[in-house]
Amino acid sequence: MNELLAPVEMSEADRLTIAAGTPGLTLMENAGAAVAEATVALAPGQRVTVVAGPGNNGGDGFVAARLLAERGYSVKVILVGEASRLKGDARAAFDRWRGPVEAAAPEALAACDVIVDALFGAGLDRPVEGLPRAMIEAINARGVPVVAVDLPSGINGATGAVMGAAVKATRTVTFFRRKPGHLLLPGRLHCGPVAVVDIGIPASVLASVQPKTFANGPALWGLHFPLPRIEGHKYSRGHVVVVSGGLSTTGAARLAARGALRAGAGLVTMASPREALAINAAGSLAVMVRPVDGALELAEFLTDHRRNAVVLGPGGGVGAAMRDQVLTALGSEAAVVLDADALTSFAGEPEPLFAAIRARSAAVVLTPHEGEFSRLFKLLYKDLKVKSKLEAARMAAAASGAVVLFKGPDTVVAAPDGRASVSDNAPPYLATAGSGDVLAGMIAGLLAQGQEFGMTGFEAASAAAWLHGEAAAAFGPGLIAEDLPEALPGVYRTLFAQVAPPPP
Ligand SMILES: NC(=O)C1=CN([C@@H]2O[C@H](COP(=O)(O)OP(=O)(O)OC[C@H]3O[C@@H](n4cnc5c(N)ncnc54)[C@H](OP(=O)(O)O)[C@@H]3O)[C@@H](O)[C@H]2O)[C@@H](O)CC1
Numbered sequence: 001m002n003e004l005l006a007p008v009e010m011s012e013a014d015r016l017t018i019a020a021g022t023p024g025l026t027l028m029e030n031a032g033a034a035v036a037e038a039t040v041a042l043a044p045g046q047r048v049t050v051v052a053g054p055g056n057n058g059g060d061g062f063v064a065a066r067l068l069a070e071r072g073y074s075v076k077v078i079l080v081g082e083a084s085r086l087k088g089d090a091r092a093a094f095d096r097w098r099g100p101v102e103a104a105a106p107e108a109l110a111a112c113d114v115i116v117d118a119l120f121g122a123g124l125d126r127p128v129e130g131l132p133r134a135m136i137e138a139i140n141a142r143g144v145p146v147v148a149v150d151l152p153s154g155i156n157g158a159t160g161a162v163m164g165a166a167v168k169a170t171r172t173v174t175f176f177r178r179k180p181g182h183l184l185l186p187g188r189l190h191c192g193p194v195a196v197v198d199i200g201i202p203a204s205v206l207a208s209v210q211p212k213t214f215a216n217g218p219a220l221w222g223l224h225f226p227l228p229r230i231e232g233h234k235y236s237r238g239h240v241v242v243v244s245g246g247l248s249t250t251g252a253a254r255l256a257a258r259g260a261l262r263a264g265a266g267l268v269t270m271a272s273p274r275e276a277l278a279i280n281a282a283g284s285l286a287v288m289v290r291p292v293d294g295a296l297e298l299a300e301f302l303t304d305h306r307r308n309a310v311v312l313g314p315g316g317g318v319g320a321a322m323r324d325q326v327l328t329a330l331g332s333e334a335a336v337v338l339d340a341d342a343l344t345s346f347a348g349e350p351e352p353l354f355a356a357i358r359a360r361s362a363a364v365v366l367t368p369h370e371g372e373f374s375r376l377f378k379l380l381y382k383d384l385k386v387k388s389k390l391e392a393a394r395m396a397a398a399a400s401g402a403v404v405l406f407k408g409p410d411t412v413v414a415a416p417d418g419r420a421s422v423s424d425n426a427p428p429y430l431a432t433a434g435s436g437d438v439l440a441g442m443i444a445g446l447l448a449q450g451q452e453f454g455m456t457g458f459e460a461a462s463a464a465a466w467l468h469g470e471a472a473a474a475f476g477p478g479l480i481a482e483d484l485p486e487a488l489p490g491v492y493r494t495l496f497a498q499v500a501p502p503p504p
């Protein structure tokens, strides 16, 4: 159930189901019935207004209207569009509705206790203007609960963008699978809780649709999660190297190191400039500290292949020295996580970075926040017509050859093969100084352990993003970055119970 279907993929799922013998009208009846149920659960009174649009989303609304009227609700349909232009299943559903239909006008919403928003769903294909926009604004101004059919009208199902204006729903009922726009911002903020209902589309259609976008969670990567084994030892659990910045900027690397250790890496070493050795050593117990200055010494340090994952960037400084270190790390056999200054050091001239990534086979994960992303992938970002975080991350992964973890409240992880995950579990207080450093370390911690479990860069980055959100939520408000690694054990207890194979 973790697949996310873009509107084109969803209409393919509909088409395949209909071709296999289930009439479209049956799907619509099932959809409308689920919407009616949700409306009953939410309605504080008997007066329901269904705002219906000109397509099949409106069709679902007509069905819900009929079923609610049959249950004794006082139902009115407001049609945005002309009845004479309704087609297909929507036409059939409209013809079965025998109650009042009013022409669209904001005033028509005056007397109602609950609104069913069936204006636009998957078929929204341009910004909303004129009368439909006035209706959306009137729905939002009305202040009664709103059940959105499939998507809050005005939200782009593929991108989560507000197309001019969008309904703020109290809850959303969607069909078969969620859509990316339910998780991506700002769409998620318009949905309320999203119920996913079965309308008769069989899961077998997914074999043909081949979705490549997933809600991030254990269902996506749990099978490959590096569960500690009783016969394991610290060397079989990987060895992460975190490259530290100079004397005044060691905190970021220490946070990353702690994240790597708590994520389960067997060993973590900070590769520290000599000037910062004392402070790094004093600030670490289980984390080891070794003197490593500059790219040449780093190259030598990484010739030991047991050091199998490297984090570069947190507090590392921007410039030629960082570029040299990054290219050196990419020349090794270790998995590489590049964050912060490691990314910004290639802003404006990313080609040498991308070439070095493409030339290697071990995993590379880039973890930009929005500013770092736009600096590194400037050209791509400007070219995107609809600014979609999901597509931007995908294009960045394809262009760089790396797994790209595009941070934010709706973190997207994209792989060069086109797969992507979207996270929706990050609490607002996760946006705190240093939390990204911990995340970079956690990714490396999973990469270091995950090879023998078949955990790829995409899975490690997705798992780390999810765990990071869970750890923050488990700790709660007041969280600072230092708390994140310490909250991980509790999250692991629950996760391991969930993903561990049952005892023989
Ligand atoms: N059998 C099935 O497939 C099933 C589908 N299901 C349901 O169908 C929904 C998808 O239906 P859909 O494809 O008809 O699109 P929908 O969202 O109703 O809107 C398209 C209409 O709006 C118009 N329009 C678009 N943008 C506009 C704008 N900015 N401003 C103004 N007008 C605009 C566009 O008209 P146009 O002007 O482009 O001719 C078109 O007429 C889906 O979300 C789910 O609820 C379920 O019942 C399960 C079975």
Ligand SMILES: [K+]
Binding pocket: 057, 117, 118, 119, 120, 121, 148, 149, 150, 151, 152, 153
């Ligand atoms: K809708």
